[in-house]
Amino acid sequence: MSADPATRVPLGTGVGSLPGTDQAAYDEGVRVVLDELGGHERGLPFLPEVPGRGVTAAMTGRGLAVLAELGADLQPAGWRLTGGGAESSGVDHRRARSLLAQDLDALEERAEGLTGAFKVQVAGPWTLAATVERPRGDKVLADHGARRELAQALAEGVATHVADLRRRLPGVERLVLQVDEPALAAVAGARVPTASGFGRHRAVDRPELAAGLEAVLGAARDAGVEPWVHACAPDVPWGLVRGAGARGLLVDADVLGPADLDELATALEAGEVVGLGVLPSTDPARDPGHEQPTERVLRLLEVVGLDPAEVAGSLVITTGCGLAGASPAWARRALLLARSAAAGLG
Template sequence: MRATGVGSHPGEDQQALDEAVRVVLGELGEEPGLPYLPEVPGRGATATMTGRGLAVLEGLDADLQPAGWRLTGSSGSPGVDHRRTRSLLAQDLDTLEERAQAFTGTFKVQVCGPWTLAATVERPRGDKLLADHGARRELAQALAEGVRAHVADVRRRLSSLERLVVQVDEPALAAVVSGSVPTASGFGRHRTVDLPEASQGLEWVLGAIESSGAEPWVHACAPGTPWGLVRGAGARGLSVDLGVLAAADHDVLAEALEAGESVVLGVVPGTRPATEAGDAQVTERVLRWLDMLGLDPEELPGLVVSPTCGLAGADAAYARAALALVRTSAANVQAG
């Protein structure tokens, strides 16, 4: 039984990133914690989930337009914004390396998934990559290659790690497979991506993570995420918001846990609620869920608790409190 966070933290500058690394290592650096590289998207477009995903791409260039990120092709000469997002990721990894070089346990990093990138990044000719079958295929393959290099870089920096998890963030996957992503005009919707293609795009990225010696997880907090498809594509960890799951999703999670895989239950709000729950209430919620499925917490080493989504919309004090709450709750569940 472990505790972790989804990834994002509040703040608007590099000092906020430094503080977030310190908080994560302080709250989750010892059992039952699972620390991670924080993301601080408030620093601007180069630090958002999309920007961080583009920083990892191999062989494709991008630039920043008034409407957002746009691919510019494969010239091998990235524009200034693309260089900045790569530089910022390297700078964040430098900070992590300085603070966590001696860490020896399990560590997590996050990367934007291929379908969320396809739903948020534009083609050179305009509109989302999602509109172009060939472009979205090329994007997924470029991300898979880039992830290999990213895993190698993290392992080089944190050479004492026992286990590295790479969480692929796919908040837009549900919209992609349901045909709910709006077109550039806002008046239409992109066509549904069929399930075999959606699975293949994920398979390339998740397979690249696993073949690089890391463990592939997928996070999504949107209702309607096809968790059976995600698990079938090779995810060895499923990170969910417990409050938005459909009835069939619970069976998929139970099967994953019984197979020795990881399930991350989002049970603490990502922003400060009107009435804050204590660790006893969070613990009880996890135990009730396990009881509903007939699962024994003592036999589920892959169970993890976390906030429901990222903490970027919270204040710094609540972000710290949320991590402390999931850590204490995990210890309570583990203790029985």
């Protein structure tokens, strides 16, 4: 259930991914997230992702693990739908689902008694359409019917995934689904390469872009979950994202243009959440401390003419993108700084 904007406070969180290459790194990631963000008023803990464990743990494999009623397998060129139901899944798709269940088991064991808010991430329908192939080749993006079927299967899978999370984390009152759409701007701008690499897929029109997002965000909302969208690319159509039902926007502050700032200001004025990626995703040359990200957020608010005291409860502080390329030490430090910067805004 979405939190009342009047009772919210600024929060610090992570985008989702953490460094590491094995299950021990994932277990450590859960511990770090819960240590730095769980049980803190200004912390928003999340389900870690450790893509360094391989393709079944990376964003696309993780998204396919949530998918309902569609099978997939892994080919030399990448992930491909199999054309049948879930029973037609290849061994790697089954491994991706098994790994997600194993990771949720580890979270459930360590997060016993967790209350407050919690966030989980999933690859969005347009990023999956741009990275997964149809059974007969080329991206799902090339086929209108396949695009619609993929979005519907993801929406159904999200509903099941959310129900599983509620069972595992019964004390969590505010559950957030972060839909990751790093490819959305490329899909909208006809910048996704075809299988040959010599051409580009045609842009998907805006009504269909919105409909695909609406299916997934609506499934989250119907399940009582707060739907956010994260993208760290430039030229994201944030107005379309908001119109599709997103109640939170997570952005990389380094790629924001004037139009982006206007859209974010509109969202804040409407009481919606805006997550600002003002912390580095990889180890910085110099530790910024919590004052620097706080001051950067205040400068952005000054640019758009918003009073920090009026919108602070709608702000989330995070890194520009995920922390998979960071050192373990910086990953932990970044989460701490996100939380302490959020406290500074309060």
